[in-house]
Amino acid sequence: MRVVVDAMGTDDFPAPDVEGAVLAARDFGDPIVLVGDEAAIKRELSKHNTTGLTIDIVHASEVITMEDKPAVVGKAKPNSSMHVGMNLVKNGQADAFVSMGNTGAALSIALLNTLRRIPGVKRPALTGILPMANKPILTDVGANADCRPEWLAQFAIMGSMYAQATAGVSNPRVGLLSNGEEEGKGNDLIRESARLIEQLPLRFVGNVEPKDVLKGAVDVVVMDGFVGNIFIKTLEAGTSALTDAIRTELMASLTSKLGAALARPAFRRVRKQIDPFEIGGAPLLGINGVVIIGHGRSSAIAVRNGVRQARAAVQGRVIETIREGIAKMPSLSDD
Amino acid sequence: MRVVVDAMGTDDFPAPDVEGAVLAARDFGDPIVLVGDEAAIKRELSKHNTTGLTIDIVHASEVITMEDKPAVVGKAKPNSSMHVGMNLVKNGQADAFVSMGNTGAALSIALLNTLRRIPGVKRPALTGILPMANKPILTDVGANADCRPEWLAQFAIMGSMYAQATAGVSNPRVGLLSNGEEEGKGNDLIRESARLIEQLPLRFVGNVEPKDVLKGAVDVVVMDGFVGNIFIKTLEAGTSALTDAIRTELMASLTSKLGAALARPAFRRVRKQIDPFEIGGAPLLGINGVVIIGHGRSSAIAVRNGVRQARAAVQGRVIETIREGIAKMPSLSDD
Numbered sequence: 194m195r196v197v198v199d200a201m202g203t204d205d206f207p208a209p210d211v212e213g214a215v216l217a218a219r220d221f222g223d224p225i226v227l228v229g230d231e232a233a234i235k236r237e238l239s240k241h242n243t244t245g246l247t248i249d250i251v252h253a254s255e256v257i258t259m260e261d262k263p264a265v266v267g268k269a270k271p272n273s274s275m276h277v278g279m280n281l282v283k284n285g286q287a288d289a290f291v292s293m294g295n296t297g298a299a300l301s302i303a304l305l306n307t308l309r310r311i312p313g314v315k316r317p318a319l320t321g322i323l324p325m326a327n328k329p330i331l332t333d334v335g336a337n338a339d340c341r342p343e344w345l346a347q348f349a350i351m352g353s354m355y356a357q358a359t360a361g362v363s364n365p366r367v368g369l370l371s372n373g374e375e376e377g378k379g380n381d382l383i384r385e386s387a388r389l390i391e392q393l394p395l396r397f398v399g400n401v402e403p404k405d406v407l408k409g410a411v412d413v414v415v416m417d418g419f420v421g422n423i424f425i426k427t428l429e430a431g432t433s434a435l436t437d438a439i440r441t442e443l444m445a446s447l448t449s450k451l452g453a454a455l456a457r458p459a460f461r462r463v464r465k466q467i468d469p470f471e472i473g474g475a476p477l478l479g480i481n482g483v484v485i486i487g488h489g490r491s492s493a494i495a496v497r498n499g500v501r502q503a504r505a506a507v508q509g510r511v512i513e514t515i516r517e518g519i520a521k522m523p524s525l526s527d528d
Numbered sequence: 529m530r531v532v533v534d535a536m537g538t539d540d541f542p543a544p545d546v547e548g549a550v551l552a553a554r555d556f557g558d559p560i561v562l563v564g565d566e567a568a569i570k571r572e573l574s575k576h577n578t579t580g581l582t583i584d585i586v587h588a589s590e591v592i593t594m595e596d597k598p599a600v601v602g603k604a605k606p607n608s609s610m611h612v613g614m615n616l617v618k619n620g621q622a623d624a625f626v627s628m629g630n631t632g633a634a635l636s637i638a639l640l641n642t643l644r645r646i647p648g649v650k651r652p653a654l655t656g657i658l659p660m661a662n663k664p665i666l667t668d669v670g671a672n673a674d675c676r677p678e679w680l681a682q683f684a685i686m687g688s689m690y691a692q693a694t695a696g697v698s699n700p701r702v703g704l705l706s707n708g709e710e711e712g713k714g715n716d717l718i719r720e721s722a723r724l725i726e727q728l729p730l731r732f733v734g735n736v737e738p739k740d741v742l743k744g745a746v747d748v749v750v751m752d753g754f755v756g757n758i759f760i761k762t763l764e765a766g767t768s769a770l771t772d773a774i775r776t777e778l779m780a781s782l783t784s785k786l787g788a789a790l791a792r793p794a795f796r797r798v799r800k801q802i803d804p805f806e807i808g809g810a811p812l813l814g815i816n817g818v819v820i821i822g823h824g825r826s827s828a829i830a831v832r833n834g835v836r837q838a839r840a841a842v843q844g845r846v847i848e849t850i851r852e853g854i855a856k857m858p859s860l861s862d863d
Contacts (some may be wrong), residue, residue: 308539325769335707338715372670372757380673380754403758404765419715422707423738423755424762429741431766438801439774442794452790459777459784466773 196498196503197278199292200214200229201256202239204489210293211237213496218246220497221504226287228253228278253277259489263297267306275299279307282482289483289503291474294489299484300336300477308482311512313519316344317479319350319418319486322502324469327409330356332478333418334425340417345369345386346393350518351478352413353395358509359502365412368401370420375400382417390415392523432467473498476506478515483507531838532613533831534627535564535572536591539824543626546572548831553581555832556839561622563588563613569792588612594824598632602641610634614642617817624818624838626809628826635671643817646847648854651679652814653686654753654821656760657837659804662744667813668753669760675752680704680721681728685853686813687748688730693844694837695813700747703736705755705858712737717752725750727858741776767802811841813850818842 198214200207210412213225218225224247227234231252238248253274257266259383275294281287281303292299296319303317304310310317318333332352337344338483349367356365367388371379378400390397398411403424406414443453453460465471473482473495474487483506487499506512533549535542537611543562550573553560562569566587573583580842588609592601605611610629616622627634631654638652639645645652653668667687672679684702691700704722706714713735714722715731725732733746738759741749751759778788788795800806808830809822818841841847 232843248831267860303656338707370758372673372754372761380752383754402765403762405767407765417715417750419707419718420755420758423705426707427738427759427762428766430737430742431763432770433739434742435767435770435798435802438798439795443791445794445797449791452792453789455787456778456784456791459780459787460774462777462780463770465775467770507545 194504194507195226195287196223196500197226197228197281197287197353198500199278199290199294200227200234201274202293202494203491204259207233207237209382209491209493210496212241213500214248215241215243215246216493217496217500218248219241219478221500222347224249225249226281226501228281229274230254230256237443239482249387251277257295257298259295261295263295263301266298267302273302275302276307279482279484283308288507289485291485291487291496291499291503293474293487293489293496293499296335297488299486303477303480303482303484308480308484310479311481311516311519313522314479315347317477318348320352320355320475320478322472322475323406324467324472325411326407328360328472329406329412329414330475330511331416331421331425333413333416334421335418337418339419340382342382342385344391345382345415345417346389347414347522348478348518349390349395349397350393350522351415351515352415353515354518355478355506355511356412357509358514359505360412362412364396366396366398366410367413368398368405368411370406370414370416371400371402371425373400374405386415401484452519469492470495471498473500474504475502476511483512529558529842530561530622530838531558531835532561532563532616532622532625533835534609534613534625534629536568536609537628538826538831539594542568542572544826544828545831547576547828548670548835549583550576550578550581551828551832552835553578553583556835559584560835561586561616563616564609565589565591586612586616587605592633592798594630596630596633598630598636602637606641608637610637614638614817614819618643623635623842624820625839626820626822626831626834628809628822628824628831628834631670631821634821638812638815638819643815643819645777645814646816646851646854648683648857649814652812653683655687655690655813657807657810658741659802659807661742662747663807664693664741664747664749665810666749666751666756666760668751670683670753672753674754675717677717677720677724680717680750680752681724682854682857683813684730684732684748684750685728685857686850687750689849689853690811690841690846691747691811693846693849694840695747697747699731701731701733702748702750703740703746705741705749705751705759706735706737708735709737709740719749736792737843773810805830806833808835808837810837811846816847818847
């Protein structure tokens with residue numbers, strides 16, 4: 194298996210990206226392709242011991258930044274590392290693409306310029322893998338702010354197949370995020386989507402509330418991209434505000450400072466439990482190829498774990514499975 | 529000023545409700561009316577020293593539970609403590625009503641059976657007051673799962689006036705919760721609502737993300753009831769999951785247990801900072817009278833603080849101000 198790593202992805206590219214690629218090549222024992230500025234990659238690679246590792250370099254002359262607008266980036270920077278890397282996958286020269294770069298740009302380039310969508314997929318979705326509880330897959334977390342019920346039904350199918358293929362869950366539980374568990378709760382979109390998802394060949398557990406998600410009650414959480422984005426950002430902001438408050442109060446007295454020092458290993462274990470870098474990245478669902486996107490602030494370890502995620506998706510034959518699942522999907526009348 | 533306290537509100541009614549009323553009468557020095565089962569209230573009152581306090585009892589023969597369906601409760605239990613208490617406000621015999629009971633039922637009884645809506649208000653809203661950062665008012669948090677832009681514009685007006693009247697903020701900053709701060713971000717509802725709110729005589733700061741809310745960037749957060757409900761439930765579930773993880777890890781070793789013991793006062797200060805019982809309750813906005821609803825698990829202190837919230841609303845002349853604000857609101861074409 195050959196996984197392509199975008200060397201120009203993280204905010205501090207190419208250092209964490211290249212180091213992560215080296216770690217991945219060493220830990221997983223398969224070739225890695227680094228795509229990006231060749232000179233910069235070589236300079237970075239020379240800092241690491243790569244003896245016995247197969248790390249190829251494919252040059253790409255342009256870099257996509259976090260400031261680039263997804264809507265125009267596809268045509269504005271046709272030689273970006275994202276274009277070049279995804280085309281390697283498209284042309285069968287590699288099996289998956291991993292980037293810690295601009296998520297919106299990656300989706301746009303995947304959808305419009307390179308890999309394109311899996312036939313029958315109405316709208317691809319951004320996903321996240323929650324770094325809490327049973328690490329459920331969350332979809333959509335931002336690609337589609339206004340959704341139709343049929344799109345959510347497809348997110349349910351794709352999410353279910355992804356969870357099954359990568360997380361070793363044999364019959365993933367799929368829930369719709371709502372403001373109440375009872376049938377009939379939710380807004381118009383939720384009620385209509387539930388009606389459609391009930392007809393699908395997957396394990397739909399109905400509406401779930403945020404607390405259910407955090408208790409591990411589902412493996413896949415289906416949401417429209419607006420709500421999904423608010424959900425992940427609220428979790429992040431809430432846990433971060435609480436962490437800050439605890440830190441401030443612990444530092445406020447000598448006694449509590451001592452207490453904090455004694456409790457440091459416990460705090461470290463908590464941080465590791467909810468560390469998104471342990472996940473590495475999450476897939477663009479509905480794209481006709483494995484593309485894993487992680488956070489711009491990713492460390493080398495996160496990049497390495499993004500490659501692990503990509504490998505699981507390839508090994509689980511996610512794309513083929515979704516392709517078949519979407520083709521077999523009953524026609525859901527929706528508009 | 530006379531505030532009515534629902535004696536049958538909390539999950540453990542009437543003990544916390546009655547004790548909270550006693551605390552309020554003592555701390556604020558004004559008469560309190562307890563509404564509910566007279567015998568039960570008298571029995572509960574006898575446990576407290578009420579010398580010098582004016583606590584009146586008004587009997588109500590029915591009790592609304594958390595299981596009662598908001599849609600039918602108005603007619604099914606016409607002699608409930610909520611009906612009786614709100615009618616005291618409606619008839620001018622009291623200034624405000626405070627209950628820790630079923631929020632949906634309270635809204636339904638207020639809107640359809642007793643106080644009714646302020647003229648011109650399209651849809652009343654549930655609110656929450658975030659027990660974090662600068663304690664912003666959140667609206668809607670669950671009454672209207674499918675909203676029109678004009679309703680959100682009215683939530684912005686009412687929330688702004690409530691914050692101004694009760695929180696001593698002279699020109700409250702109003703934000704629309706969205707998946708990005710930039711203009712043009714959001715879904716169709718957000719973009720259209722922003723266009724309407726910009727035309728209103730209030731301090732609209734545009735789109736805000738969850739992290740901005742938690743950093744105290746706004747005094748009022750406007751959302752549709754579906755998103756608002758997900759927002760507050762996600763915050764609650766996320767902080768609770770993190771707290772549980774910390775507690776578990778702290779208890780996992782003797783050293784960290786000792787650390788936790790030393791840090792206990794610091795943890796207690798954090799808990800107090802984010803304690804919803806310090807807030808007590810939040811208003812039903814758009815109802816033609818001050819109604820404050822708190823959590824069913826409320827303590828006596830929370831009930832007392834709910835009365836404090838009601839007093840601030842009455843003293844700030846919130847209802848009159850909203851009435852004038854809605855009457856003066858430019859006609860926002862929205863169908």
